[in-house]
Amino acid sequence: MSYLDSVAIRRAFRVNAAVGAIVAVAIRLAHAPSNRITQAVRESLASHADTEKGRTMMSKDPFESFKAAQKAGWAHFAPLEAGTTFVAAQLVKHARVHAGQRVLDVACGTGVVAVTAARRGAQVTGLDLTPALLERARENAQIAGVTIDWREGDAENLPFDNGAFDVVLSQFGHIFAPQPEVVTAEMLRVLKPGGTIAFATWPPELFTGRMFAITARYTPPPPGVAPPPQWGDPGIVSQRLGQGVKNLAFDRATMRVPALSPQHFRITHERLVGPLIKIIELLAADPERLAAFRNEYEALIAEFYEENTVRQDYLLTRAIKV
Protein backbone atom coordinates (compact mmCIF):
# COMPACT_ATOMS: atom_id res chain seq x y z
CA MET A 1 0.00 0.00 0.00
CA SER A 2 1.41 3.46 -0.86
CA TYR A 3 1.63 6.27 1.67
CA LEU A 4 -0.99 8.24 -0.22
CA ASP A 5 -3.33 5.21 0.01
CA SER A 6 -2.74 4.89 3.74
CA VAL A 7 -3.41 8.63 4.25
CA ALA A 8 -6.66 8.24 2.29
CA ILE A 9 -7.67 5.27 4.48
CA ARG A 10 -6.91 7.18 7.67
CA ARG A 11 -8.93 10.15 6.43
CA ALA A 12 -11.84 7.85 5.53
CA PHE A 13 -11.62 6.32 9.03
CA ARG A 14 -11.72 9.76 10.59
CA VAL A 15 -14.72 10.81 8.49
CA ASN A 16 -16.57 7.59 9.40
CA ALA A 17 -15.68 8.04 13.07
CA ALA A 18 -16.97 11.61 12.94
CA VAL A 19 -20.21 10.47 11.29
CA GLY A 20 -20.55 7.89 14.11
CA ALA A 21 -19.98 10.66 16.65
CA ILE A 22 -22.71 12.79 15.06
CA VAL A 23 -25.14 9.82 15.26
CA ALA A 24 -24.18 9.47 18.95
CA VAL A 25 -24.99 13.18 19.43
CA ALA A 26 -28.43 12.61 17.88
CA ILE A 27 -29.10 9.74 20.31
CA ARG A 28 -28.01 11.89 23.27
CA LEU A 29 -30.30 14.69 22.09
CA ALA A 30 -33.30 12.37 21.93
CA HIS A 31 -32.86 11.86 25.70
CA ALA A 32 -31.80 15.37 26.70
CA PRO A 33 -34.12 17.95 28.31
CA SER A 34 -34.85 20.66 25.70
CA ASN A 35 -33.13 23.51 27.60
CA ARG A 36 -29.85 21.59 27.50
CA ILE A 37 -30.00 20.73 23.81
CA THR A 38 -28.00 23.66 22.44
CA GLN A 39 -25.25 23.14 24.99
CA ALA A 40 -25.21 19.37 24.36
CA VAL A 41 -24.88 19.91 20.61
CA ARG A 42 -22.04 22.36 21.10
CA GLU A 43 -20.11 20.18 23.55
CA SER A 44 -20.57 16.93 21.67
CA LEU A 45 -19.70 18.33 18.29
CA ALA A 46 -16.72 20.19 19.73
CA SER A 47 -15.41 17.03 21.38
CA HIS A 48 -15.85 14.77 18.37
CA ALA A 49 -15.46 16.74 15.19
CA ASP A 50 -13.42 19.67 13.97
CA THR A 51 -14.39 21.18 10.66
CA GLU A 52 -12.57 24.48 11.16
CA LYS A 53 -9.91 23.70 8.54
CA GLY A 54 -12.38 22.31 6.02
CA ARG A 55 -11.67 18.78 7.22
CA THR A 56 -13.80 16.51 9.33
CA MET A 57 -11.78 14.61 11.90
CA MET A 58 -11.92 13.00 15.30
CA SER A 59 -10.40 15.14 18.01
CA LYS A 60 -9.49 12.07 20.10
CA ASP A 61 -5.89 11.26 19.32
CA PRO A 62 -4.89 7.58 19.66
CA PHE A 63 -1.36 8.73 20.56
CA GLU A 64 -2.46 11.28 23.18
CA SER A 65 -0.58 9.68 26.08
CA PHE A 66 2.54 9.09 23.96
CA LYS A 67 2.56 12.81 23.06
CA ALA A 68 1.96 13.82 26.69
CA ALA A 69 5.07 11.81 27.61
CA GLN A 70 7.04 13.49 24.80
CA LYS A 71 5.96 16.90 26.09
CA ALA A 72 7.17 16.10 29.60
CA GLY A 73 10.42 14.50 28.39
CA TRP A 74 11.51 17.30 26.05
CA ALA A 75 11.00 20.01 28.70
CA HIS A 76 14.69 19.79 29.72
CA PHE A 77 16.20 20.10 26.22
CA ALA A 78 17.06 23.86 26.25
CA PRO A 79 20.81 23.59 27.09
CA LEU A 80 21.32 21.36 24.01
CA GLU A 81 20.31 24.24 21.72
CA ALA A 82 24.03 25.08 21.71
CA GLY A 83 24.53 22.03 19.43
CA THR A 84 21.48 22.49 17.22
CA THR A 85 22.16 26.21 16.71
CA PHE A 86 24.91 25.37 14.23
CA VAL A 87 22.66 22.94 12.34
CA ALA A 88 19.91 25.60 12.13
CA ALA A 89 22.15 27.75 9.94
CA GLN A 90 22.80 24.79 7.61
CA LEU A 91 19.09 23.91 7.35
CA VAL A 92 18.00 27.50 6.68
CA LYS A 93 20.68 27.78 3.98
CA HIS A 94 19.75 24.39 2.49
CA ALA A 95 16.09 25.54 2.30
CA ARG A 96 17.21 28.82 0.65
CA VAL A 97 15.10 30.89 3.03
CA HIS A 98 14.98 34.56 2.06
CA ALA A 99 13.43 37.82 3.23
CA GLY A 100 9.68 38.16 3.00
CA GLN A 101 8.89 34.43 2.90
CA ARG A 102 6.33 32.97 5.30
CA VAL A 103 8.22 30.22 7.13
CA LEU A 104 6.95 27.55 9.55
CA ASP A 105 9.39 25.80 11.93
CA VAL A 106 7.69 22.54 12.99
CA ALA A 107 8.72 21.18 16.44
CA CYS A 108 10.79 24.33 16.89
CA GLY A 109 12.01 23.62 20.44
CA THR A 110 13.85 26.73 21.66
CA GLY A 111 13.47 28.28 18.20
CA VAL A 112 16.97 27.99 16.78
CA VAL A 113 15.71 27.48 13.20
CA ALA A 114 12.91 30.01 13.59
CA VAL A 115 15.22 32.74 14.90
CA THR A 116 17.80 32.00 12.17
CA ALA A 117 15.12 32.32 9.46
CA ALA A 118 13.70 35.49 11.04
CA ARG A 119 17.19 37.06 11.09
CA ARG A 120 17.20 36.55 7.30
CA GLY A 121 14.04 38.68 7.13
CA ALA A 122 11.44 35.89 6.85
CA GLN A 123 8.03 36.10 8.59
CA VAL A 124 8.29 33.14 10.91
CA THR A 125 5.93 30.94 12.91
CA GLY A 126 7.34 28.35 15.32
CA LEU A 127 5.23 25.48 16.66
CA ASP A 128 6.09 22.97 19.37
CA LEU A 129 4.43 20.57 21.77
CA THR A 130 6.48 21.66 24.81
CA PRO A 131 5.60 24.94 26.61
CA ALA A 132 8.89 25.07 28.55
CA LEU A 133 10.84 25.19 25.27
CA LEU A 134 8.52 27.79 23.77
CA GLU A 135 9.19 29.98 26.77
CA ARG A 136 12.92 29.81 25.99
CA ALA A 137 12.15 30.37 22.29
CA ARG A 138 10.36 33.65 23.15
CA GLU A 139 13.38 34.76 25.11
CA ASN A 140 15.71 33.80 22.23
CA ALA A 141 13.65 35.85 19.77
CA GLN A 142 13.58 38.82 22.09
CA ILE A 143 17.36 38.72 22.56
CA ALA A 144 17.86 38.50 18.77
CA GLY A 145 15.41 41.40 18.24
CA VAL A 146 13.07 39.44 15.92
CA THR A 147 9.32 38.95 16.04
CA ILE A 148 8.06 35.38 15.71
CA ASP A 149 4.57 33.91 16.07
CA TRP A 150 5.03 31.08 18.63
CA ARG A 151 2.36 28.39 18.89
CA GLU A 152 1.93 25.47 21.22
CA GLY A 153 0.64 22.57 19.13
CA ASP A 154 1.04 19.16 17.57
CA ALA A 155 2.88 18.58 14.28
CA GLU A 156 0.22 15.99 13.38
CA ASN A 157 -2.57 18.57 13.62
CA LEU A 158 -1.19 21.91 12.46
CA PRO A 159 -3.49 24.86 13.29
CA PHE A 160 -2.93 26.62 9.94
CA ASP A 161 -4.82 27.00 6.66
CA ASN A 162 -3.94 25.05 3.53
CA GLY A 163 -1.03 26.72 1.69
CA ALA A 164 -0.34 29.21 4.50
CA PHE A 165 3.48 29.02 4.17
CA ASP A 166 6.17 29.43 1.49
CA VAL A 167 8.61 27.24 3.43
CA VAL A 168 8.01 24.48 6.00
CA LEU A 169 11.06 23.37 8.02
CA SER A 170 11.78 20.90 10.77
CA GLN A 171 15.04 20.22 12.52
CA PHE A 172 15.17 16.91 14.42
CA GLY A 173 11.54 17.63 15.31
CA HIS A 174 8.76 16.20 13.12
CA ILE A 175 10.58 12.85 13.31
CA PHE A 176 9.08 12.45 16.81
CA ALA A 177 5.51 12.58 15.54
CA PRO A 178 4.39 8.96 15.82
CA GLN A 179 2.62 8.70 12.43
CA PRO A 180 4.89 9.71 9.53
CA GLU A 181 2.09 9.70 6.96
CA VAL A 182 0.01 12.08 9.11
CA VAL A 183 2.82 14.55 9.84
CA THR A 184 3.93 14.48 6.18
CA ALA A 185 0.40 15.18 4.99
CA GLU A 186 0.09 18.05 7.49
CA MET A 187 3.42 19.66 6.58
CA LEU A 188 2.56 19.48 2.86
CA ARG A 189 -1.00 20.69 3.43
CA VAL A 190 0.09 23.98 5.04
CA LEU A 191 2.73 24.54 2.34
CA LYS A 192 1.70 26.45 -0.80
CA PRO A 193 2.19 24.74 -4.20
CA GLY A 194 5.71 25.63 -5.35
CA GLY A 195 6.82 26.08 -1.73
CA THR A 196 9.82 24.38 -0.11
CA ILE A 197 9.77 21.65 2.52
CA ALA A 198 13.13 20.96 4.17
CA PHE A 199 14.30 19.09 7.24
CA ALA A 200 17.29 17.76 9.14
CA THR A 201 17.07 14.14 10.37
CA TRP A 202 19.22 11.37 11.86
CA PRO A 203 20.38 8.48 9.63
CA PRO A 204 19.65 5.07 11.23
CA GLU A 205 23.21 3.75 10.73
CA LEU A 206 24.99 6.72 12.39
CA PHE A 207 25.34 7.90 15.98
CA THR A 208 21.92 9.30 16.88
CA GLY A 209 20.02 6.74 14.79
CA ARG A 210 21.83 3.92 16.58
CA MET A 211 21.20 5.58 19.95
CA PHE A 212 17.45 5.52 19.21
CA ALA A 213 17.70 1.86 18.18
CA ILE A 214 19.36 1.00 21.52
CA THR A 215 16.73 2.89 23.54
CA ALA A 216 13.91 1.21 21.58
CA ARG A 217 15.40 -2.20 22.41
CA TYR A 218 15.40 -1.46 26.17
CA THR A 219 12.04 0.36 26.25
CA PRO A 220 9.99 -0.42 23.14
CA PRO A 221 7.65 2.42 22.07
CA PRO A 222 3.87 1.85 21.95
CA PRO A 223 2.64 -0.14 18.93
CA GLY A 224 2.19 1.98 15.83
CA VAL A 225 4.89 4.55 16.66
CA ALA A 226 7.33 4.82 13.73
CA PRO A 227 11.06 4.87 14.67
CA PRO A 228 12.38 8.46 14.32
CA PRO A 229 15.59 7.44 12.44
CA GLN A 230 13.54 6.13 9.50
CA TRP A 231 13.45 9.82 8.54
CA GLY A 232 17.22 9.65 8.01
CA ASP A 233 16.93 7.12 5.19
CA PRO A 234 16.67 8.89 1.79
CA GLY A 235 14.70 5.95 0.33
CA ILE A 236 12.05 6.19 3.04
CA VAL A 237 11.96 10.00 2.88
CA SER A 238 11.44 9.82 -0.87
CA GLN A 239 8.61 7.29 -0.43
CA ARG A 240 6.96 9.38 2.31
CA LEU A 241 7.03 12.62 0.31
CA GLY A 242 5.98 10.63 -2.76
CA GLN A 243 4.19 12.32 -5.64
CA GLY A 244 3.45 15.37 -3.47
CA VAL A 245 6.87 16.88 -4.26
CA LYS A 246 9.43 17.38 -7.02
CA ASN A 247 13.16 18.32 -7.10
CA LEU A 248 13.94 16.17 -4.07
CA ALA A 249 17.53 16.87 -2.95
CA PHE A 250 19.65 15.46 -0.13
CA ASP A 251 22.83 16.54 1.57
CA ARG A 252 24.77 15.43 4.64
CA ALA A 253 26.57 17.43 7.29
CA THR A 254 28.11 16.98 10.72
CA MET A 255 27.14 18.31 14.13
CA ARG A 256 29.96 18.07 16.68
CA VAL A 257 28.97 18.17 20.32
CA PRO A 258 31.76 19.04 22.79
CA ALA A 259 32.25 16.59 25.66
CA LEU A 260 35.19 16.07 27.97
CA SER A 261 34.78 12.27 27.84
CA PRO A 262 32.19 9.75 26.57
CA GLN A 263 30.99 9.52 30.19
CA HIS A 264 30.40 13.30 30.32
CA PHE A 265 28.36 13.07 27.13
CA ARG A 266 26.26 10.15 28.43
CA ILE A 267 25.54 11.80 31.78
CA THR A 268 24.62 15.17 30.24
CA HIS A 269 22.33 13.58 27.66
CA GLU A 270 20.66 11.33 30.21
CA ARG A 271 19.58 14.53 31.98
CA LEU A 272 18.49 16.54 28.93
CA VAL A 273 17.23 14.33 26.05
CA GLY A 274 13.56 13.30 26.40
CA PRO A 275 13.83 9.64 25.28
CA LEU A 276 16.95 9.11 27.44
CA ILE A 277 15.34 10.71 30.51
CA LYS A 278 12.46 8.27 30.02
CA ILE A 279 14.65 5.18 29.71
CA ILE A 280 16.61 6.05 32.86
CA GLU A 281 13.33 6.46 34.77
CA LEU A 282 11.94 3.18 33.45
CA LEU A 283 15.09 1.15 34.13
CA ALA A 284 15.66 2.65 37.61
CA ALA A 285 13.95 -0.37 39.20
CA ASP A 286 16.19 -2.80 37.31
CA PRO A 287 19.82 -1.83 38.04
CA GLU A 288 21.26 -4.69 35.95
CA ARG A 289 19.43 -3.67 32.80
CA LEU A 290 20.19 -0.02 33.49
CA ALA A 291 23.91 -0.84 33.73
CA ALA A 292 23.71 -2.90 30.52
CA PHE A 293 22.02 0.01 28.74
CA ARG A 294 24.64 2.47 29.99
CA ASN A 295 27.50 0.19 28.87
CA GLU A 296 26.01 -0.20 25.43
CA TYR A 297 25.29 3.50 25.06
CA GLU A 298 28.75 4.51 26.27
CA ALA A 299 30.40 2.08 23.81
CA LEU A 300 28.43 3.72 21.00
CA ILE A 301 29.49 7.21 22.15
CA ALA A 302 33.13 6.06 22.26
CA GLU A 303 32.88 4.93 18.60
CA PHE A 304 31.97 8.49 17.54
CA TYR A 305 34.16 10.36 20.06
CA GLU A 306 37.01 12.31 18.51
CA GLU A 307 38.98 15.35 19.71
CA ASN A 308 36.69 16.04 22.67
CA THR A 309 33.55 16.00 20.53
CA VAL A 310 30.90 13.46 19.58
CA ARG A 311 30.37 13.38 15.84
CA GLN A 312 26.67 13.34 14.91
CA ASP A 313 26.17 13.27 11.13
CA TYR A 314 22.74 14.21 9.82
CA LEU A 315 20.76 14.14 6.59
CA LEU A 316 19.36 17.32 5.01
CA THR A 317 16.31 17.00 2.75
CA ARG A 318 14.76 19.63 0.48
CA ALA A 319 11.87 19.35 -1.97
CA ILE A 320 9.33 21.51 -3.77
CA LYS A 321 5.61 20.91 -3.34
CA VAL A 322 3.92 20.21 -6.67
Ligand SMILES: C[S@@+](CC[C@H](N)C(=O)[O-])C[C@H]1O[C@@H](n2cnc3c(N)ncnc32)[C@H](O)[C@@H]1O
Ligand atom coordinates in the same frame (compact mmCIF):
# COMPACT_ATOMS: atom_id res chain seq x y z
C1 LIG B 1 15.36 17.27 19.52
S1 LIG B 1 14.20 18.52 19.86
C2 LIG B 1 14.53 19.61 18.49
C3 LIG B 1 14.16 21.04 18.76
C4 LIG B 1 14.62 22.06 17.72
N1 LIG B 1 13.99 21.86 16.45
C5 LIG B 1 16.12 22.08 17.59
O1 LIG B 1 16.63 21.66 16.54
O2 LIG B 1 16.78 22.50 18.55
C6 LIG B 1 12.67 17.76 19.43
C7 LIG B 1 11.47 18.68 19.54
O3 LIG B 1 10.32 18.04 18.99
C8 LIG B 1 9.19 18.47 19.75
N2 LIG B 1 8.09 17.53 19.46
C9 LIG B 1 8.05 16.19 19.69
N3 LIG B 1 6.88 15.68 19.25
C10 LIG B 1 6.16 16.73 18.73
C11 LIG B 1 4.88 16.85 18.11
N4 LIG B 1 4.08 15.79 17.95
N5 LIG B 1 4.47 18.07 17.69
C12 LIG B 1 5.26 19.17 17.87
N6 LIG B 1 6.48 19.11 18.46
C13 LIG B 1 6.93 17.90 18.87
C14 LIG B 1 9.71 18.46 21.17
O4 LIG B 1 8.90 19.20 22.04
C15 LIG B 1 11.10 19.06 20.97
O5 LIG B 1 11.06 20.46 21.04
